[in-house]
Amino acid sequence: MDDSVTIPKISQKKVEGEKIVALTAYDYSFASLLDQSGVDIILVGDSAAMVCGGQKSTLPLTLDEALYHCRMARRGVQRALLVADMPFLSYQVSPDRAVYNAGLFFKRAEVDAVKIEGGLSVVDTVRRLVDVGMPVMGHLGLTPQSIRRFGSYSVQAQDQASAAQLLEDALALQEAGAFSIVLEKIPKDLAKTVTKKLSIPTIGIGAGPHCDGQILVTYDMLGLFEDFRPKFVRRYAELAKTIQAACARYADDVRKGTFPDEQESF
Numbered sequence: 001m002d003d004s005v006t007i008p009k010i011s012q013k014k015v016e017g018e019k020i021v022a023l024t025a026y027d028y029s030f031a032s033l034l035d036q037s038g039v040d041i042i043l044v045g046d047s048a049a050m051v052c053g054g055q056k057s058t059l060p061l062t063l064d065e066a067l068y069h070c071r072m073a074r075r076g077v078q079r080a081l082l083v084a085d086m087p088f089l090s091y092q093v094s095p096d097r098a099v100y101n102a103g104l105f106f107k108r109a110e111v112d113a114v115k116i117e118g119g120l121s122v123v124d125t126v127r128r129l130v131d132v133g134m135p136v137m138g139h140l141g142l143t144p145q146s147i148r149r150f151g152s153y154s155v156q157a158q159d160q161a162s163a164a165q166l167l168e169d170a171l172a173l174q175e176a177g178a179f180s181i182v183l184e185k186i187p188k189d190l191a192k193t194v195t196k197k198l199s200i201p202t203i204g205i206g207a208g209p210h211c212d213g214q215i216l217v218t219y220d221m222l223g224l225f226e227d228f229r230p231k232f233v234r235r236y237a238e239l240a241k242t243i244q245a246a247c248a249r250y251a252d253d254v255r256k257g258t259f260p261d262e263q264e265s266f
């Protein structure tokens with residue numbers, strides 16, 4: 001039986017009240033580990049710019065870099081739905097450019113869907129992408145590609161007007177054909193309202209427990225990325241410490257001359 005995750009299966013999970021599990025990956029090794037763990041959605045996030053590239057924001061990631069990360073991740077994924085995060089400036093200039101650039105992710109990296117940030121301003125683009133057969137995941141709330149406008153990574157949609165705007169954006173994305181929406185760093189009650197009003201699933205990150213699914217940046221939840229630690233991240237491992245300790249032991253063995261030994265030599 002083919003147990004690969006498809007868009008209809010993701011939609012069905014909301015109907016059945018089954019939570020959707022999503023994580024990010026940027027290369028073959030991590031993508032295959034996540035896939036084997038039974039994660040439903042693997043997002044090749046533009047967070048790659050920060051956790052892999054050491055950049056201060058997601059803005060510098062180029063289209064070619066995003067495609068390269070997606071091609072690497074694709075080789076590790078057999079079961080999960082693979083979603084490409086379209087980088088800043090690859091879809092905002094015009095719907096035509098967005099269709100062409102999104103198409104590159106499907107042709108060159110064989111992804112299953114793309115994610116774009118924004119509400120009413122990207123609705124025409126979402127409609128065009130969906131019309132030509134490219135499934136789209138939306139992203140509302142704290143949209144990191146707008147960090148220069150926000151000025152900080154603080155909680156979004158806290159007043160009535162911006163909460164109402166976010167709900168309107170979500171409904172417009174759904175109407176344009178998006179198959180799901182990431183809700184990032186918004187109050188949990190607003191996420192609950194949006195999740196109830198939509199027939200498509202919401203995937204929360206820092207948006208409380210009422211979303212239809214959850215996503216985290218894998219480097220954060222595994223304790224690999226230590227530059228900052230958002231409140232909404234639960235650490236399921238402390239891999240930075242494990243890696244540092246292993247490397248220190250290796251360095252010690254090399255310096256003492258105990259690595260390699262007889263068995264590790266030819």
Ligand code: KIV
Nearest residue numbers: 024045046047182217
């Ligand atoms: O780039 C990313 O990792 C994301 C998730 C945080 C949703 O967009």
